[in-house]
Amino acid sequence: MTPTLAPAAPLTAADRCDRCGATAYVRVVMQSGGELLFCSHHARKHLDALRPLAARIDDESERLDAVNAPQPAE
Helix, strand or coil: CCCCCCCCCCCCCCCECCCCCCECCEEEEECCCCEEEECHHHHHHHHHHHHHHEEEEEECCCHHHHHHCCCCCC
């Protein structure tokens, strides 16, 4: 029997990277039941090693594009 994971709530500005404290954009839900949060930088650094241990990876790093998009001139 494969456990079903409940959908994750979207990450918010209050969710912080477990490595550096920056805003978290990636959640790794471990098969063991734990959860790790990473900024985009640390996610890129550690995801290859974590993939085999992860039950689910929620990557919301596309939100960085919206944050860094140029604003129209007024």
